[in-house]
Amino acid sequence: MNNSRLIKVSKYLSKHLRHQPERIGIKLAAGGWVAVDELLEACRKNKFPVTRADLEEVVANNDKKRFSFDSTGTKIRANQGHSVEVDLQLLPSVPPDVLYHGTGHKTVGVIMQNGLSKMSRHHVHLSSDIGTAKKVGARHGKAVVFAIDAAKMYEAGLVFYCSDNGVWLTDNVPPQYLTVKS
Numbered sequence: 499m500n501n502s503r504l505i506k507v508s509k510y511l512s513k514h515l516r517h518q519p520e521r522i523g524i525k526l527a528a529g530g531w532v533a534v535d536e537l538l539e540a541c542r543k544n545k546f547p548v549t550r551a552d553l554e555e556v557v558a559n560n561d562k563k564r565f566s567f568d569s570t571g572t573k574i575r576a577n578q579g580h581s582v583e584v585d586l587q588l589l590p591s592v593p594p595d596v597l598y599h600g601t602g603h604k605t606v607g608v609i610m611q612n613g614l615s616k617m618s619r620h621h622v623h624l625s626s627d628i629g630t631a632k633k634v635g636a637r638h639g640k641a642v643v644f645a646i647d648a649a650k651m652y653e654a655g656l657v658f659y660c661s662d663n664g665v666w667l668t669d670n671v672p673p674q675y676l677t678v679k680s
Contacts, residue, residue, distance in 0.1 A: 504555060515575060524540045529586060538553075564579070578620075593648035593651075598626070598644065599623070603641070606642050611673060613676065614644070614670060621668060624648070628643055646671055
């Protein structure tokens, strides 16, 4: 599959496995899973045919590792980023001492005042490295990276999860745990 097709399939899967499963007639099961055969049939019926090989390539080569197969290879899901109600069945995890969040420079003042909130998503997304946070922030204009004192948040009782692709998730980040890194 060429890179253009890889991106197109990835965006299609993101839309339907994270935001609008009903649009193509699928229903996400517990954990956000959907049967691969059901997804392939729904794609075909909605005039966007995808093969099993296409799915395998997207799971293996998506730069953000947004998708994964279950251990049997018969189900697929988006790892995080859902705007539809779904329980990803993630277990609470002890975070690294510092995590990072990238955003556009226009939101720095509001974030410093109010902290980070999940907005229309299920969680605030955090990364364990500055590079990833910068890439995320650049999608919103001039990138600014916040360092999050995850160790202190965890000590204060805030809960963290780590998705299958290594993205750290939490419900919110109060402003006292934020420092502008760049």
